Amino acid sequence: EWDRRRSLDRVESAQLAVLRSVLADVVPACAGQPLEVQRQLLALFDRGCCHAPALGGRAAFSIHCFEALLDICHFADGGVSGESRRRERTGTVELDDAASEILAPLAAPLLVSRCASHMLAFLRDEEECGDCPLPKFRYEEIMFVLERLRTLTL
Numbered sequence: 001e002w003d004r005r006r007s008l009d010r011v012e013s014a015q016l017a018v019l020r021s022v023l024a025d026v027v028p029a030c031a032g033q034p035l036e037v038q039r040q041l042l043a044l045f046d047r048g049c050c051h052a053p054a055l056g057g058r059a060a061f062s063i064h065c066f067e068a069l070l071d072i073c074h075f076a077d078g079g080v081s082g083e084s085r086r087r088e089r090t091g092t093v094e095l096d097d098a099a100s101e102i103l104a105p106l107a108a109p110l111l112v113s114r115c116a117s118h119m120l121a122f123l124r125d126e127e128e129c130g131d132c133p134l135p136k137f138r139y140e141e142i143m144f145v146l147e148r149l150r151t152l153t154l
Contacts, residue, residue, distance in 0.1 A: 015061045019048070023068055031099035038106055045069050046110045063144070066114065070148055072100050072107040111152075118145045 022044075030041050048065030122142045126134055 012060055016064060019061065019064050019068065023071070027068075027072065027103065028096045028099040031096075031102040035106075038103055042069070042072070042103065042107050042110055045072075045107075046114060049114050066145075067148070069107050069111045069114065070152060073104045073111055073152060074100065115145055115149055118142065 022041075026041065030038055045065045045068045049062055049069070119142065122134075122138060125138065
């Protein structure tokens with residue numbers, strides 16, 4: 001079990017390193033690419049949001065993919081740069097505001113769909129549980145999504 005856990009930790013560390021590299025290097029370069037290339041890149045982040053803790057402890061990767069979509073949608077508004085807001089959250093890579101502004105219209109529908117999916121699944125599961133409470137991680141997950149949505153400015 002210990003070896004399996006260490007192996008999963010190494011895999012997750014590698015995945016996060018690749019994700020950070022994509023955010024730092026590929027996303028800014030992708031802003032000037034054809035629309036289909038931009039959509040494919042954003043779809044990678046959307047699919048990454050699907051990795052749940054039950055699927056081998058990939059919660060960190062899922063969270064980082066979700067925050068990548070948020071970061072892309074977060075760009076300058078009201079004199080406060082998107083970069084300043086992104087620095088307030090931990091574990092994310094600062095993105096270029098110009099790239100975020102170009103990609104945000106494509107990322108926003110993915111983000112809204114992902115959030116709606118989480119909320120609907122939570123409501124469905126809560127209804128099915130009846131008087132039994134959902135596991136604590138489910139409440140933490142929905143609070144995470146709602147908190148991030150609260151801070152989002154499109």
